[in-house]
Amino acid sequence: MNSSNLPTVSVVVIAYNDAGLVGEAVSSALAQGPVVGEVIAVNDASSDGTARVLDELASAHPRLKVVHRTENSGGCGTPRNDGIAAASGRYVLFLDSDDILPPDAADALVRTAEKHRAPVTVGAAVRRELPQHHDVPWMPGLYTPGDVIERPADRPELVRDTLCVNKLYERAFLEEHGLRFPDGRFVYEDFVFTSRVLAAAPRIAVTGDLVYVWHVRRAAAQVSISLDRKDVGNWRSRIEAHRTAARTLAAASPVLGSACQVKFLEYDLRMYLRELGANPDYRAAWWTLTREYVDTFAEADVEAAAAHARWIVRVLRATATPPADVERLTRLAAEPPRLLPPYAVGAAGEPVWSEELPVGLDGLTALPVEELPVTVDAEPAGRGAVRIRVHDLYGRLAEAGPQTARLSFMPRAGGEPVLARPVELMADRDGGWTAVLPFRLADLAVTGRRQGLRRMQAWNVGVGVHCADGSSVFTSLRPRGRLLRRRALPSSRYGVLLAQPYRTGAGALALRLAPGAEGALYLVRNRLHRARAARAAG
Incomplete structure (x- = not known):
């Protein structure tokens, strides 16, 4: 036809x-x-x-x-x-x-x-x-x-x-x-x-x-209306829309109604939490509104949600105001989720959120290694290398036996990841594992060009940890120390290669590369554009 x-x-x-x-x-x-x-x-x-x-x-x-x-x-x-x-x-x-x-x-x-x-x-x-x-x-x-x-x-x-x-x-x-x-x-x-x-x-x-x-x-x-999040009104509107949708679906099919509730916990709640921002008035209003809403959820729907979403709900329900470590909660809402140290235990030795809020992290001990919200720190280790530290998580990683780690660079615009070579991990005195991971920014820039990334390239930087039992876990890196310094590197291919490591809104390491004069000019213009946008938003 x-x-x-x-x-x-x-x-x-x-x-x-x-x-x-x-x-x-x-x-x-x-x-x-x-x-x-x-x-x-x-x-x-x-x-x-x-x-x-x-x-x-x-x-x-x-x-x-x-x-x-x-x-x-x-x-x-x-x-x-x-x-x-x-x-x-x-x-x-x-x-x-x-x-x-x-x-x-x-x-x-x-x-x-x-x-x-x-x-x-x-x-x-x-x-x-x-x-x-x-x-x-x-x-x-x-x-x-x-x-x-x-x-x-x-x-x-x-x-x-x-x-x-x-x-x-x-x-x-x-x-x-x-x-x-x-x-x-x-x-x-x-x-x-x-x-x-x-x-x-x-x-x-x-x-x-x-x-x-x-x-x-x-x-x-x-x-657009959906991106206008200057106050808590947008979140209130999303909650009301979800409430109406969930009721409509539940009336037609309890299975669909429950799935709608779980979707809210795993998707909507996490998305807004990781974009919470630092404004104390907004945080307080958001916390009150969200806490009141999740209190209406059936326990069966909370139990059906992924572990990190359940833990977020437990913390929300446990305190009427945002906790002092609310930033830890925003990182747990990130993708992939990360549970930042310190790692507290309850009276019976069970994993809990914190000493101040001993909310149980139910199900953590049963999670597959690939689903563990592992935290890996990164700091500079000389030119062309980063030193990472993999934090254990209540002994779960130690059980799997971490052996090697390797960096992964994923184009933020989408595309194939670029993998560095694996490096052996060494156990440290504090119960974690460390390694110095090399990388070559010039080679990364060339690969980016081959993938069609002209002018400025933007990469998410992650790490894969591979264990003796055959399991592995992938997560983003938490930048530490002076890792976020901008650098202008000489390049035989491009003349100059500008490298700008930065922290994403979710607190993860990302990297901008600008090969050559054209890339450098684009990077400067992009910074000016973001600065003007920030002033306009403020």
Whole structure:
């Protein structure tokens, strides 16, 4: 079946004060070809030039229909509902004004939907960090291309995908079940819509094609609603959206309702905790709000969560105010999770959070080695080497017998890791293990260039610890001492190689490399850009 014979799609584009970007979004929808029978652009009473941009595009493209709202709705739900009401295609696809549809996205979705007669079809999406153009796959591994899920309850982990824009919906299915978004200023409206879709128990087909590019502009003058986290209101909105979604799912299927609760503990809670920041007023408000909410969770749902998520809940429930070592908690919420020393024990010798808060770390002694939240420190050891120290964790690593360690450099933009050679670990007097790990930044820069990393390269630096019993654990490095000093290194290939180690928001070691004059200039410009963004945010 060629594209001209496929059932048509109505692409609903919503826009508010986005004159500079909405044209690209609409154009990406029109470029899908005849499978897109119409593009419905809903202007949510914009006060900039959005209306003019859309009207000019509509005059040149008969497939574009513009709906002008006279009153701003305050959110994304109402304009999307207006778009559904105006749609006439067999299928509906949603697009935000600052994102794009990649080529052939609609075609891939419709072909999959028709092949499997599925009311809902899902494809791959990426978060594209701008201006760096770092693509991060959304929920990798959640779906299997070509799969058909007869009922969402058969795959409760589907509740983790809360996006509405990476899916194609049969319009008759939406109408049959009265599926709409929450109206008005309702942040995270897609959480609720997606829960309503899953509760309706549709067959879901999966395509492996990339169908959505989600642009993330953290330094924009006006960030998206979901990225606006200047106060605790955003977290409150996320909690309310999750509460509504969990209730909707639980009413349809207890299995889905429980999975939604576990997802909150393992994903949402950890994400906001590791971005907690240092503002004491925000911390206090966040702690109170979060503690009140997790107190409502059934113990069975807490027990079903991963160990590090359970421990976070236990600490939250144990104290009405953020503990003095709240930063340790943010590191436990990182990816991969790390439990920083010191390591306290309770009256019976069991692992506990701290002497001040003797909350039990249940399940730690039974975790596989690869899931242990191990901490590894790194400090400079001369040019081209770092000295690491692997901390034992209540004797669990000692049981496995750490033997070697090796550095791993992972491109932050995605790609293949670069592995250094393994080095033997030596036991120290304090019950840990140390090694001096060599690396060659010039070779790393060359490899980065071969992977397409031009100008500035950004790498996450991790370490793999391999044990005598055949097990291994991988974690990030905690920078110590003077490791974060910038360096300008002579290079026979590039003339100069700028190296800028830095600490990520999660407290882990990362590295920027700028090979040659072009890279150095880009690095300087990038620093100025981040400084301006920080001043604007402040």
